[in-house]
Amino acid sequence: MGGRFRDAPPMMEATARRAALAWPSVGGAPMRRKLARLRQMDLAEIAGRTRMEAAKWWDRVVPSGRRRRPAGTALDCRRRLEAFREAAPSHFFAGCTDARTPELLASRAPEATRELLAAADRVRAGRFDLLGYEALSFGDPIDWDLDPVSGRRAPLVHWSRLDPLDADRLGDSKVVWELNRHQWLVGLGQAYRTTGDERYAEAALAYVEHWLAANPPGRGINSASSLELAFRLIAWCWGLVLFRDSPALRPELFAWMQAAIEDHAAHVEKYLSVYFSPNTHLTGEALGLFYAGAVIPELPAARRWRERGAGILAEATARQVLPDGVYFEQSTCYQRYTVEILLHYLILCRRNGLAAPASLERRVQAMLDFLLAVRSPRGEAPSIGDADGGWLLPLAARRPGDLRGVCGTAAALYGRPDFAWAAGGAAPEILWLLGPAGLAAFESLRPAPPAAPPSRLFASGGYVVMRDGWGKDGHHLVFDVGPLGCPDSGGHGHADLLSVQCWAFGEPFLVDAGTGTYADEGWRTFFRSTAAHSTVMVDGESQARPAGPFAWQQRPRARLRRWVSTERLDFADADHDAYRRLPDPVRHRRRVLFVKPRFWVLLDDVEGADRHRVDLRFQFGAVQVTLGPETWARATAGARSLLVRPIATVPLLAAVREGSLHPREGWVSADYGQRQPAPAIVYSAEAPLPLSVVTLLMPVLDPTAPLPAVEPLARPDGRLVGLVLDGQPVALESEDVGFAGPPPASGAS
Incomplete structure (x- = not known):
């Protein structure tokens, strides 16, 4: 157009x-x-x-009259329900309609089945676990417009009169929307299919009927986001299939839900996020259209919705997924979301005899290749960029970074042993989405780690991965040399240029602090600021300034200068221009060397002309941090430690910040709505530039071993180029990279 x-x-x-x-x-x-x-x-x-x-x-x-009880006789409604019952098994996911599913779940995933039933019982009792919150109550009967965390309630006015980001008036719309996605309906449906207990069906459908009566068309916060309507209609499709044989699904209620799905799809089509949020909002909406058209093909607009949804998914994926498989929003959470969206679409295509572009199949696998590369040694995706705590459809209880479900499903779909290895066993999602045949396909695979080298560069996305192998007790570092979020607004990206995350012996030591919340301006600003990441800050300024909760005033760029990977070492050299906006423009350059499998060395050069405050920051996870002599620090997780030793061209002042509120420092967020104090070490200096800092990061097993001998390695002009470790030089000059001596023995791994 x-x-x-x-x-x-x-x-x-x-x-x-x-x-x-x-x-x-x-x-x-x-x-x-x-x-x-x-x-x-x-x-x-x-x-x-x-x-x-x-x-x-x-x-x-002229408000719409849809979503009222549909016209038609009782006989018409009954015939429509009977036709749906007959057709659903051929249109929908195999595990939802196969009679063998309950028995296979009980034998292959007994613990997951127990968790499923316990969660369903909580929902029946009116207690909802949503995002990072547990046992939320929305009243009895449920108040569908209430945020129980803040106690605020959105008014039931036309949706276009509401600003979902106005937390002072509405509370946190994310919490309200999470309830109104109706994903709990799927959990109740799974419990019903697993047990045959009609109480699950009765509770689920009573909730839905109450929702339909309490939410007039086009009014209230639950109509204010097309993505939320799309996710809700997806959950309704699952609910209709899972409860299709229950007496609780009365013909009149079935017809009402079908009409509501049609109404939702029409709204989504009219208000697609082509310009507002052309990211997972747009692809999620496209999937909703495809669901409506594929699952209820008798709807008048079904074919158009299938074709529109498929076309958007093909176009958007080509634009959003970079050639190396990195999602353009620089967020592992939204990358996983996109994988889920595409897997659902591709499986539905197969079930409905529809062709999908081969390029989509390749992009899904490329996206998972990246997630496996950055995946922690213990199996979770690291937090990079925003994470909103949600899932397309939670078919099993998962922590935010848990990739086992998507990896297992993709392993069965594509016959990938490395995806099966990452899944760690047959995940319940495989059975629900692909049925017994998918489970058999998964179990026929011989899991194996990726064939790709453990250390890799993802040049398009801007991530350097350094690791010593694929073992659970391995050492692993991710170096962010990419842009700040997507080109449009950078909205889900963080000001984390040249930051590192580090695992030692499989334990997360240096982490991205997470997301916290979208609804509180102060916490939103902190968690996506430079202060929440392991990189360098200048003059107390974040690398970018917010322009609202999902935009930045400027979008600084990072540049990778060099990448080398050999059997003995990995080396990356990068810089960024974020601080060129200062009255005295400043450039930050960081070089990272991994001497496998022993230690890392970071070399930070901060260049400018005037006097500046420079903070070298390290944000830790749930570990104990103590400062030692000189600038030594030890972070400890159990019996395993990471030693930190920076040396600068000027004296450094070291401080541990944990749970500080003024200013906000030393916090992490494991899930949306959660935050916990966690130590951050800040090494500070105020001095004329240029300034250089070289830092040793050394994993150690023996907490009683003496500290290694570390001295700076400098050029004749005094500029640092590396360090001397136990008498052996470690150089990070791009022209002369390496470690000449044997692996250090000072309590190292």
Whole structure:
């Protein structure tokens, strides 16, 4: 569509820009940011946004009558339900309709089955585990507009009059939406299929019927995001299939739910996130359209929705997934989301006899290749960028970084032994999505670690992975040399340029602090700031300044200068331009050397002309940190430690910050809505630039072993180029990289 408008006369384009600016804008962003964004739009985007605002106005003036109890006789409703019962097994995921599923679940995953039933019982009792929160109560009957964490309730006005980011008025919309995704409906359906207990069906369908009655079409917070409508209709599709044989699914209720699915899909199609959030919002909405068209093919718009959803998924994936398999938002959580979306789409295509582009199959596998490369030695994806705590459809209880379900499903789908190795066994998701045949395909594989080298560069995404192998007790470091989030806004990216995360003996020592929440401005700002990451800060400034909760005032760039990987060492050299905005522009360059399998050395050069404050920050996870003599520090997890020893061209002041509120420092968030104090070491100096710091990171097993001897290695002009470890030089000059001596013996691994 863009090509039709690009050559429009300037007067026409200016008129359209004024029209777009005149439409009501949700969120109340400062006018200068709206004007700046408007200048970036081409005429196609302006026209699209204008049409969408006009549609919102029309919907307010002439509200839809859908989602009321559908017209038709009881006989019509009964016939529709009978037709659905007959057709569902051929259109839907095999495990939901195969009679062998309950027995196979009980024998292959007994613990997961017990967890499933316990969670379903909590939902029946009105207690919901959502995101990082447990046992939330929304009242009896449920108040579908309530955020029980803040106690705030969204008013039941037209959805376009609500700003989901206005936490002072509405509370945290994420919490409200998580309940209203109705993913608990799937858990109750799984419990019903597993046990045959009608109480699960009765509770689930009573909740849905109450929701339909309490949520008028187009009104309230639950209509304010097309993604949320898409996820809800997906859950309804699962619910209809899982409860299709239950007496609790009365023909009249079935017809009402089917009409609501049709209404949701129509809303999603009208308000696609083509311009607002063309990321997982758009792909999730596309999947919702495809679900509606594939699962209920008799709907008048079913074919159009299937084709529209498939087309968006193909186009968006080609744009969002980089050639090396990294998702463009620089977020492992949203990368996993995208893998889930594509797996559901591809499996539904196979079940419905529809062809899917081979490029999508390849991209799914490339995305998992990246997740396996950065995966921690103990099996979890590291937190990189934002993580909102959600899943496309939680078919088993999973921690935020748990990749076993997606890896197991992809292993069975593509016959990949390395994915099976990462799954660690037959995950329940395999059975629900692929049925007994998928389980058999998985169990026929011989799991094996990836054939790719453990240390790898992902050049398009900007990640360097250094690891000594694939063992559970291995050493592993991820070096971020990529951009700040996606090109549009960087909204889910963090100000983490040149940061590192580090595992020693399989334990997470240096971590990304996580996300915390989207709803509290102070915590939102902290968790995505440079202060929450293991990198260098200058003058107390984050590498980027927020322009709202999901945008940045500027998008600094990082550049990889060199990458070398051999059997004995890995070396990466990178810099970034984030601090060029300072009155005295500053450049940060970081070099990282891994002498396998013993230790890492970091060399940070901070270049400028004036006097600046420089903070070398290390954010730790749930470990104990103690400062030693000089600038030594020891982080301990059980009997295993990581030694930290920086040496600078000027004196350094060392401090441990943990759980500080003024300023916020020393916090981590394991899941959305959670935060825990965790130690951060800050090495500070205020001095004229240039300034260099060389840092040893050494895993050690023996906590009583003496500290190794460490001295700086410098050029004749005094600039640091490495260090001397137990008498052996370790050089990080790009022209002369290496460690000449034998592996150190000072209590090292």
